[in-house]
Amino acid sequence: MxxxxxxxxxxxxxxxxxxxxxxxxxxxxxxxxxxxxxxxxxxxxxxxxxxxxxxxxxxxxxxxxxxxxxxxxxxxxxxxxxxxxxxxxxxxxxxxxxxxxxxxxxxxxxxxxxxxxxxxxxxxxxxxxxTCGGQATIPIVAAVSSVTPVHYGEIVASIASRSAGPGTRANIDEFTETTASAIEAVGGAAHGKAVIILNPAEPPLIMRDTVHCLVPDCDDTAVADSVHTMVGRVQEYVPGYRLKQKVQFSRVDSDDPLLSRLPAGTDRTRAVKVSVFLEVEGAAHYLPSYAGNLDxxxxxxxxxxxxxxxxxxxxxxxx
Missing domain, CATH: 3.40.50.720 (NAD(P)-binding Rossmann-like Domain)
Structure with missing residues (x-):
């Protein structure tokens, strides 16, 4: 040793x-x-x-x-x-x-x-x-769940196709399964789902991530503050990690299929969808800056x- x-x-x-x-x-x-x-x-x-x-x-x-x-x-x-x-x-x-x-x-x-x-x-x-998607989005799910229960957390990770090598492409199924599991185990969501998109756009776009959390109700200000604090903690080691816009809050309509994710007995008239939009720019130590997913x-x-x-x-x- x-x-x-x-x-x-x-x-x-x-x-x-x-x-x-x-x-x-x-x-x-x-x-x-x-x-x-x-x-x-x-x-x-x-x-x-x-x-x-x-x-x-x-x-x-x-x-x-x-x-x-x-x-x-x-x-x-x-x-x-x-x-x-x-x-x-x-x-x-x-x-x-x-x-x-x-x-x-x-x-x-x-x-x-x-x-x-x-x-x-x-x-x-x-x-x-x-996974890269998990590292980018699970901190946000955890930030929301520290304020209010997250009954369902869904993330979409969009990465440049050019930044996805053979290993990434061979492990797409494992990516979605592992990320969804960690959304629950680490992020604190009762149920998790993950989607990855390989974006073929040229010139390549930097990594973009969308996080949706379904919560029974929440203090909008407290959730937004928690998300901002978490973004700062990630930026300590990934400076290119940032919010694309303000944290979004939308009350869920009574006929929205999302409501099926709420446990029995929850007041469905007060359900809220919290949406967070992120981008991750790489430090370009070796890889191009658009490869924030690898960075x-x-x-x-x-x-x-x-x-x-x-x-x-x-x-x-x-x-």
């Missing part, structure tokens, strides 16, 4: 997400240090870039990673591959005592959304970063690793 001043991390996956994460660790983190990157394509641009940046590499995947000399000092491994591959990676790494931060929708470990439950699973051997994932994963590092440092001092 690492004996240096900063815990060492490694990345599995040399695609867009893994490469952006590597550059973030190198450029902006003063709490963790990258030791190695693993991929499965010897000719990948990500591995070539890592070598140019003096990061140790292997093209033999997780099995090659654990054989590297640099792996001895690694404490945290980011998995930026696919949901299917993650199960194998976790099976290899868990017995070796490494913490795994999962950027795939595999959901092997508990969900983590930094501004909502970022301190809840600091000791878990495996944590899941949900928010890598930023959330790095934030989580840094909190784990801080927690371990505090615990070490206490001993």
């Amino acid at each position: 690492s004996t240096g001043t900063r815990p060492k991390v490694a990345i599995i996956g040399s695609g867009n997400i893994g490469t952006d994460l590597m550059i973030k660790v190198l450029r902006v983190s003063d709490q963790v240090e990258i030791a190695a990157m693993a991929g499965i394509d010897a000719a990948s641009e990500g591995l070539a870039r890592a070598r140019r940046l003096k990061v140790a590499t292997t093209h033999h995947g997780v099995d090659g990673l654990v054989q590297m000399d640099e792996f001895a000092d690694v404490e945290v491994v980011f998995d930026a591959t696919s949901a299917g591959a993650h199960k194998h990676h976790d099976a290899v790494l868990r017995p070796l005592g490494r913490t795994v931060i999962d950027l795939t929708p595999a959901a092997v470990g508990p969900y983590v959304v930094p501004p909502v439950n970022g301190d809840a699973h600091l000791q878990a051997p495996n944590v899941n970063m949900v 928010i994932m890598t930023s959330a994963a790095l934030r989580t690793a840094e909190r784990m590092a801080t927690n371990r440092s505090v615990e070490g001092t206490a001993r």
Whole structure:
């Protein structure tokens, strides 16, 4: 294990997400240090870039990673591959005592959304970063549910088609299932639904997210204030995260099918739909600024690793 001043991390996956994460660790983190990157394509641009940046590499995947000399000092491994591959990676790494931060929708470990439950699973051997749509929208659902019960939360994540790589496209079903589950488990909604749209527009548009929450009634000002506070918390690590307009409140008509989402006995004449419209512009560390969907994932994963590092440092001092 690492004996240096900063815990060492490694990345599995040399695609867009893994490469952006590597550059973030190198450029902006003063709490963790990258030791190695693993991929499965010897000719990948990500591995070539890592070598140019003096990061140790292997093209033999997780099995090659654990054989590297640099792996001895690694404490945290980011998995930026696919949901299917993650199960194998976790099976290899868990017995070796490494913490795994999962950027795939595999959901092997508990969900983590930094501004909502970022301190809840600091000791878990495996944590899941949900999805890009989840990282962008679950904080808003949580902000609303902190003020009033959310009986139904629905999110629509629209991302540039050009920013959706093979991993994203292969995991569309897992994206919707994992995001919907986390809307409930982390966001606090009784029922959740997620939709993703790959927008083919040229030039590519930045990530846009819509959040709808059905609530029995609410204090509009208190909900709006809670949403604004949460946006500020996300902006601490994703500066390009912002509201597109004011939080919208609309009373639900008596014949609206949405009312079927309310539990029996709820006063349906007072039901309210809260709508929040967001956009996420990426920091362009490696990916274009329109790829806010990938930027928010890598930023959330790095934030989580840094909190784990801080927690371990505090615990070490206490001993």
